Amino acid sequence: MNHDTQINDAAYQVRLGARAGELTGPTANLAPGRVQANLAILPRALADDFLLFCQRNPKPCPLLAMSEPGSPALPELGHDIDIRTDIPRYRVWKDGQLIAEPTDVRDFWRDDLVSFLIGCSFSFEEAMQENDLPVRHIEQRRNVPMYRTNVPTQAAGVFKGPLVVSMRPLKAADAIRAIQVTSRFPSVHGAPVHFGEPAEIGISDIQRPDYGDAVDILPGEVPVFWACGVTPQSVVAAVKPEFCITHAPGHMLVTDLLNSRMAVF
Incomplete structure (x- = not known):
């Protein structure tokens, strides 16, 4: 999952806007040229199963990056990313039920959480x-x-x-x-x-x-x-894991990756 990145001010400003709570809406067409990503955050005990789920379902879940347990950083996707704050709106799930839609998830963060970033059609x-x-x-x-x-x-x-x-x-x-x-x-x-x-x-x-x-x-x-x-959100509703965080639909992580580098031919 190695990708070339270059620090992009437009993408970084989108992330900073989300981090400051100034950007709370959908991200379609923001920072043109940069890859956007869906989010699923799960406890480490479920991470291996979810990684295998992504590998078996590459059309809906093309995996761009996976974090270290407890780390909010994703340096392979962009400069100074904090996955707890840099998406405009999140969804927090408990036992498969949606319990909150905050603009940051620092209050919900745990040391055992693993972040999965999945390719988005906005790209x-x-x-x-x-x-x-x-x-x-x-x-x-x-x-x-x-x-x-x-x-x-x-x-x-x-x-x-x-x-x-x-x-x-x-x-x-x-x-x-x-x-x-x-x-x-x-x-x-x-x-x-x-x-x-x-x-x-x-x-x-x-x-x-x-x-x-x-x-x-x-x-x-x-x-x-x-x-x-x-x-993954329909899967969360079906499987009902004890805890999960996702993005709110349409509210993506805007990365520093180039859309043009995603093309295979």
């Missing part, structure tokens, strides 16, 4: 925009719509649960181009997992996402679905 959206592909939630200044599906993940140890997907509506020709563009970025979810009829993957109402905001689907467009790094 490949830059490549979509560079190819003149519309990204509707950015256009409408909304959080990306995300849905729990009936598609199971591959179990690992105690971890199992349904796949979560994010959705962007596109015309058919644009959907084909989006598949080509995003296939280059497997470490931030890669190509879509489904497009077309939402019911085929267990989504009953496309206008009622489980996470994020609904967006307009225009005439002639089809919904296109990518595996999503919120999947």
Whole structure:
């Protein structure tokens, strides 16, 4: 999990804004060019199982970095990162129940916690925009719509649960181009997992996402679905670990990594 980083003032300012409590909203389109990451923090006793879960489910959980137990630092992802403060909003879970959505988690921190940072589709959206592909939630200044599906993940140890997907509506020709563009970025979810009829993957109402905001689907467009790094949150709800911290959906860690370095071809 070695990645080249260079200190980036825009990304660092986003992190400092979150650290100061000044930035509390979604991070889509902030610090263009820099990789954003989903978060799952678990007790060390569960870390090996979750690492295996990520390895078995690389589409929804492409692992970018894993911390040392008890350490809030992630130097391979960026300058001066403190994972307890540098995300705009967190979710704290106890026995699978959401108990808080704070803007920092220092009061919840424990010496046995291990942080997992997972690639985010916000990173490949830059490549979509560079190819003149519309990204509707950015256009409408909304959080990306995300849905729990009936598609199971591959179990690992105690971890199992349904796949979560994010959705962007596109015309058919644009959907084909989006598949080509995003296939280059497997470490931030890669190509879509489904497009077309939402019911085929267990989504009953496309206008009622489980996470994020609904967006307009225009005439002639089809919904296109990518595996999503919120999947660990559906797994937490299913498995009910005694303690867990995640990001609030759409509120990511903005790293110093370059999106362009995530491309494999």
